[in-house]
Amino acid sequence: MADTKKSAGKPNRRGKIWLVLGAILLCAMASIFIFQKQIGTMIFDRAVEQMGRDIVSDLDDSLHVGLCGTGSPLPNPDRAGPCNIVIAGEQVFVVDIGEGGGRNINLMGIPASRVTGVLLTHFHSDHIDGLGPLMLFHWTQSGATRPLPIHGPQGVEAVVDGFNAAYATDKIYRTAHHGEKVAPTSGGGGEARPFSMNGETQIVLERDGLKITAFKVDHDPVDPAVGYRFDYKGRSIVISGDTAKSASLERAAKGADLLIHEALATQMVEQMTAIAKKREMANFVTITQDILEYHASPEDAAESAQAAGVQTLVLSHLIPPLPNSYLYPAFLAGAPDKFSGEIIVGEDGMFFSLPSGSDAIEQSDLK
DSSP states (O other): OHHHHHHHHSOOHHHHHHHHHHHHHHHHHHHHHHTHHHHHHHHHHHHHTTTTOOGGGGSOSSEEEEEEEOOOSSOOTTOOSSEEEEEETTEEEEEEEOTTHHHHHHHTTOOGGGOOEEEOSOOOGGGTTTHHHHHHHHHHHHTOSSOEEEEEETTHHHHHHHHHHHTHHHHHHHHHHHOTTTSOTTSSSEEEEEEOOSSSEEEEEEETTEEEEEEEOOOTTSOSOEEEEEEETTEEEEEOOSOSSOHHHHHHTTTOSEEEEEEEOHHHHHHHHHHHHHTTOHHHHHHHHHGGGSSOOHHHHHHHHHHHTOSEEEEEEEESOOSSGGGHHHHHTTGGGGOSSEEEEOOTTEEEEEOTTSOOOEEEEOO
16 A cells, blocks of 8 residues: 555656657657748758759660559549650660650659650550650750650651640740750651551661560550560560550560550449449440450459560559559459569559669669
């Protein structure tokens, strides 16, 4: 009894600790508020130091690919539209350029002025609607005196002409304001570089050890629609573009190190359709039912990767939007059972390096 009274009379040590911690926290919060201007200036100064960052100069002379957009037309604040950037030595190619892709390329430390050319897989709006900003950055960051080369199957001419027309007045303003040195009249815009698909595959470019091969995919009624394979110094990357499960892709991807494949989770989209029906969203119902016909599921992509014998599968152009990585297992469903290699659900800013003379695939995050 005496011990109980004695202990009760002592100050509560744990309570004092919490009081001290609370006081420290309040002081810290007050300091953040009082010195907000100074702290904000320090943060901004550090961010400004990142301007002009150029990771290309620091990369090994091997094959690399970054995900500058892994989203779809469905709204997703964390994912730009479809966009990939492939680097082979000093050559830098953007494959598709969805909305927000140009922004991400810059945030990843790859100056748009470095871009050698754009390769379009097809002409759906979400694969081309970032062309305007990319062309602008490419032009003004370096004072480019020639338009940005934009490769694609027949029909790319109309796309490029349309963007050039839309930005024609803007181009006049920028040259008038910044002068010929910054915005030369001979630069700006894009220059169409069409190619014909006379067979299942077509070599688009072969230069300085890099070979780019286009191959047909199944995205009917979209025609033409292609994917691309990049071969450089013994390493290879394949980008599917938009496609249903495609035997031509499996043939073109044979033995590739890395396959970046679009993916639509059928069961998730069907759930969205069911809700849309309840809410009488007739147009949305039709669209979500139609898109099942010409996109591949994660399981389809895994089966194609297995058939092609690729080392690693990266899923991109993800449908539906995935706000959190906690959803990835549900999105993948049975895909891991269909592919013996590694499956990665792509995120904006992911970057993969494939060193020559090795079978390694090194992953990093550039955002």
